[in-house]
Amino acid sequence: xxxxxxxxEAVVFQPYSGKYLxxxxxxxxxxxxxxxxxRRNRWLLPGDRTAVVLTGDAAEAALLAFLHKLTKDRRDxxxxxxxxxxxxxxxxxxxxxxxxxxxxxxxxxxxxxxxxDALFRAEGPEAAGRICHVLAGDLAAEIAAARGITRLALATxxxxxxxxxxxxxxxxxxEETLFVSETLGTARVPVIRPFADIxxxxxxxxxxxxxxxxxxxxxxxxxxxSDACAALASYDARHPATKFALANLATTLTxxxxxxxxxxxxxxxxxxxxxxxxxxxxxxxxxxxxxPGS
Ligand SMILES: [Zn+2]
Ligand SMILES: [Zn+2]
Numbered sequence: 102x103x104x105x106x107x108x109x110e111a112v113v114f115q116p117y118s119g120k121y122l123x124x125x126x127x128x129x130x131x132x133x134x135x136x137x138x139x140r141r142n143r144w145l146l147p148g149d150r151t152a153v154v155l156t157g158d159a160a161e162a163a164l165l166a167f168l169h170k171l172t173k174d175r176r177d178x179x180x181x182x183x184x185x186x187x188x189x190x191x192x193x194x195x196x197x198x199x200x201x202x203x204x205x206x207x208x209x210x211x212x213x214x215x216x217x218d219a220l221f222r223a224e225g226p227e228a229a230g231r232i233c234h235v236l237a238g239d240l241a242a243e244i245a246a247a248r249g250i251t252r253l254a255l256a257t258x259x260x261x262x263x264x265x266x267x268x269x270x271x272x273x274x275x276e277e278t279l280f281v282s283e284t285l286g287t288a289r290v291p292v293i294r295p296f297a298d299i300x301x302x303x304x305x306x307x308x309x310x311x312x313x314x315x316x317x318x319x320x321x322x323x324x325x326x327s328d329a330c331a332a333l334a335s336y337d338a339r340h341p342a343t344k345f346a347l348a349n350l351a352t353t354l355t356x357x358x359x360x361x362x363x364x365x366x367x368x369x370x371x372x373x374x375x376x377x378x379x380x381x382x383x384x385x386x387x388x389x390x391x392x393p394g395s
Pocket of ligand 2: 369380381
């Protein structure tokens with residue numbers, strides 16, 4: 102199939118726009134979307150020290166590639182990476198080396214005395230996904246706070262936002278979406294999500310085109326509800342704008358919840374939404390966090 106903008110062979114089809122795009126025009130379109138998100142949200146300001154959180158996913162490598170391209174000629178912002186080893190041995194640290202970006206590391210084994218695999222065995226896949234999410238976020242935020250990093254960049258995509266909203270709806274935890282914390286960890290380091298408006302498949306394709314996709318793409322993340330993931334994927338395959346619609350609805354509702362009179366019980370320790378007075382993140386911390394160095 103030919104590219105919608107030139108005569109080259111297309112490598113990407115966007116079902117939601119009906120467009121086929123070649124590598125050049127796909128890259129242009131992709132980077133324009135991510136830049137727009139960065140600009141609109143004022144995510145890259147003079148004096149910022151931004152670190153991409155790496156846990157071994159190709160989307161995070163793509164994010165580092167994108168932010169490196171965006172900031173390499175700027176002297177007023179500094180980019181680094183924080184590699185979190187969840188015990189799978191794969192953190193994407195080679196990507197940081199590839200771009201010559203300053204790299205900091207943290208390890209589940211050292212910090213928590215456990216690994217992602219051990220958590221999956223002990224807690225089951227769905228709970229373990231959420232637990233790893235809290236622990237990885239906390240560890241990245243701890244390192245960021247210690248190193249003077251002002252923002253943590255996460256490779257959240259449209260699919261991630263749609264799926265967490267959908268799972269929250271089905272699981273009755275919709276406050277997790279409505280009152281989502283835009284900071285990480287108890288250190289409350291602000292997060293940025295430049296790929297929030299881009300589908301996962303395109304993020305993985307971008308990673309490949311940037312030469313930072315080591316072992317290709319995983320399908321659905323292991324975080325959250327896998328039944329919901331399968332249901333959403335099959336519906337989205339027939340109705341290609343579904344994930345955008347869900348992600349946009351989540352954004353709209355978050356805005357309404359934030360400005361309206363909808364008050365919500367937030368955890369005083371970490372700012373996460375609480376349910377029946379309980380903070381999931383803090384319960385995870387209590388169970389798994391050891392004092393540093395103990
Ligand atoms: Zn083209
Ligand atoms: Zn809390």
